[in-house]
Amino acid sequence: MKYGYETIIDLKGCSGINRKMLKEYVISLVKLIDMKRYGKCNVVYFGKGRFRGYSVMQFITTSSIVGHFTNKEAYINIFSCKKYSVDDVLEFTKNWFNSNKVIYKTIWR
Numbered sequence: 001m002k003y004g005y006e007t008i009i010d011l012k013g014c015s016g017i018n019r020k021m022l023k024e025y026v027i028s029l030v031k032l033i034d035m036k037r038y039g040k041c042n043v044v045y046f047g048k049g050r051f052r053g054y055s056v057m058q059f060i061t062t063s064s065i066v067g068h069f070t071n072k073e074a075y076i077n078i079f080s081c082k083k084y085s086v087d088d089v090l091e092f093t094k095n096w097f098n099s100n101k102v103i104y105k106t107i108w109r
Helices: 019-032 086-096
Strands: 005-012 042-046 053-060 063-069 073-080 101-108
Touching: 005 086, 019 042, 019 053, 019 063, 019 086, 073 086, 086 101
Parallel strands: none
Antiparallel strands: 005 073, 005 101, 042 053, 053 063, 063 073
16 A cells, blocks of 8 residues: 655756745645645755755645755655645646746655
8 A cells, every 4th residue: 555645846947046935835835735734834044055055844734845945946845645736736836936947756655
């Protein structure tokens, strides 16, 4: 029996990444996929050199949303035992970050 599934999203050519927009993205994404947040969205800016950027962690009652963001790139993982529309997530995420390239994969776990 499978527990759930995870969508792994890589975005290139993003614009305007900052702490406020990341929190708003996570809150809006959770609403879009009809999930419930568990606790607050944690956004931290740290690292060195090209690895410096934001990391986001949001527990949801069905698992978690995690993201790592640099100047113009985003790496997002959505893991849940509750189904959600991958197509809706991809379109929403690409538009939110104004990305010019999206690479993704969904795996069953």
